Amino acid sequence: MEPSLSALIAEPKVIGLRQVIRGIGDNQIRCVLIAADADESIRRQLITLCSRHQIPVMFTPSKAELGREVGIEVSCATVGFLKRA
Numbered sequence: 058m059e060p061s062l063s064a065l066i067a068e069p070k071v072i073g074l075r076q077v078i079r080g081i082g083d084n085q086i087r088c089v090l091i092a093a094d095a096d097e098s099i100r101r102q103l104i105t106l107c108s109r110h111q112i113p114v115m116f117t118p119s120k121a122e123l124g125r126e127v128g129i130e131v132s133c134a135t136v137g138f139l140k141r142a
Contacts, residue, residue, distance in 0.1 A: 069139040077137035086137040088113045092120040095134035
């Protein structure tokens, strides 16, 4: 079952493509949030990687909205939510 967006926002997270990819490779990510208006190559890369690692993917309408949702002042393409210790 995928966690709800509102439940995830307060969770520990990494922000940005490089950090999310690194976290997936280190088996630290439990869910990835991708902005629907992110570059198609970024979306495709993340969806493929998450599928390989069986990580749920959720989408937000825009990079600007995703940035606001996670409390940063700039837009971002992706956020990875960390596994609980």
